[in-house]
Amino acid sequence: MSKRLFFITGNANKLKEAKEILVGYDVDSKKIDLPELQGEPEYIASEKAKLAAEMLKEPVFVEDVSLCFNALNGLPGPYIKDFLAKLGREGLVKLLSGYEDKSAYAVCMVGYCEPGKDSVVLKGRVDGKIVPIKGESDFGWDPIFLPDGFEKTFAEMSAEQKNEISHRKKALLKFKEFLEGC
Amino acid sequence: MSKRLFFITGNANKLKEAKEILVGYDVDSKKIDLPELQGEPEYIASEKAKLAAEMLKEPVFVEDVSLCFNALNGLPGPYIKDFLAKLGREGLVKLLSGYEDKSAYAVCMVGYCEPGKDSVVLKGRVDGKIVPIKGESDFGWDPIFLPDGFEKTFAEMSAEQKNEISHRKKALLKFKEFLEGC
Numbered sequence: 001m002s003k004r005l006f007f008i009t010g011n012a013n014k015l016k017e018a019k020e021i022l023v024g025y026d027v028d029s030k031k032i033d034l035p036e037l038q039g040e041p042e043y044i045a046s047e048k049a050k051l052a053a054e055m056l057k058e059p060v061f062v063e064d065v066s067l068c069f070n071a072l073n074g075l076p077g078p079y080i081k082d083f084l085a086k087l088g089r090e091g092l093v094k095l096l097s098g099y100e101d102k103s104a105y106a107v108c109m110v111g112y113c114e115p116g117k118d119s120v121v122l123k124g125r126v127d128g129k130i131v132p133i134k135g136e137s138d139f140g141w142d143p144i145f146l147p148d149g150f151e152k153t154f155a156e157m158s159a160e161q162k163n164e165i166s167h168r169k170k171a172l173l174k175f176k177e178f179l180e181g182c
Numbered sequence: 183m184s185k186r187l188f189f190i191t192g193n194a195n196k197l198k199e200a201k202e203i204l205v206g207y208d209v210d211s212k213k214i215d216l217p218e219l220q221g222e223p224e225y226i227a228s229e230k231a232k233l234a235a236e237m238l239k240e241p242v243f244v245e246d247v248s249l250c251f252n253a254l255n256g257l258p259g260p261y262i263k264d265f266l267a268k269l270g271r272e273g274l275v276k277l278l279s280g281y282e283d284k285s286a287y288a289v290c291m292v293g294y295c296e297p298g299k300d301s302v303v304l305k306g307r308v309d310g311k312i313v314p315i316k317g318e319s320d321f322g323w324d325p326i327f328l329p330d331g332f333e334k335t336f337a338e339m340s341a342e343q344k345n346e347i348s349h350r351k352k353a354l355l356k357f358k359e360f361l362e363g364c
């Protein structure tokens with residue numbers, strides 16, 4: 001019987017992506033309201049996974065995305081959701097107007113925990129830069145993130161093309177490797 | 183017998199200040215590690231007070247300070263500690279270099295909770311602006327905050343003068359009024 005894992009998400013697309021990558025595992029989702037924590041991205045994913053495992057008493061994984069500006073020493077980082085909500089895409093571009101360095105990286109942390117055990121964090125990172133809005137997207141900051149080596153922002157890529165190179169894909173692939181080594 | 187209240191802090195100066203303001207109450211401190219939460223300042227103070235009251239089974243209060251830049255729609259706000267740690271004082275000033283509007287406000291939220299009851303949040307606010315470093319201080323952003331109506335930054339004031347007009351003082355005075363109305 002394949003190992004059962006619960007992905008803590010209410011997002012059907014994220015569940016679909018995780019299922020496609022974690023072949024050989026019985027992945028299901030649960031929507032739990034976990035507190036949004038402050039701190040380093042690794043810490044946040046680790047704590048959320050621990051909390052969810054305690055609540056569900058099942059092996060669980062969570063994912064948490066940060067968008068880090070090098071000029072701001074990694075900020076907004078895990079606070080990107082709040083920054084996007086308060087400043088908008090244009091405001092995020094403007095935030096870097098006083099800085100030469102427009103480089104940034106997107107990080108996805110997958111936190112995995114089995115009840116009563118320590119949590120493990122797997123990291124996927126995509127380097128790129130912050131650019132004026134190009135393309136349309138339902139995903140928050142995709143139109144202002146231009147990944148290195150490409151001429152299209154995440155928003156200008158097809159969903160398939162983006163998912164192929166994304167920080168989330170990289171983190172999920174590392175998670176799969178980790179599970180296979182267990 | 184006077185009502186007993188626990189202030190969740192490890193800071194002896196903050197306890198002293200609270201005791202001086204909350205005359206007629208038996209104020210003591212407890213150091214508990216509460217999670218640093220993301221969200222609106224009111225929400226954070228409210229949740230922390232609730233958590234602490236559940237843990238201690240006693241009436242408790244917490245305080246949480248935000249530094250809000252109007253040009254950034256209230257950010258860094260509750261993330262100011264992390265921003266100060268990562269960018270420093272000069273970095274915080276630079277963060278506003280692309281904006282005309284240097285106005286800002288300091289907010290102290292006092293969250294109060296009795297076990298099994300809803301928490302209450304009392305707010306103290308000081309308006310001012312962000313200026314290049316003036317004065318020396320052990321307190322993080324005091325040298326870059328110039329309160330409206332004064333020609334000295336918080337760092338250039340004596341401790342007594344600052345405490346007289348501070349966001350924390352205002353919030354504690356409102357808290358005292360609230361307690362007296364209970």
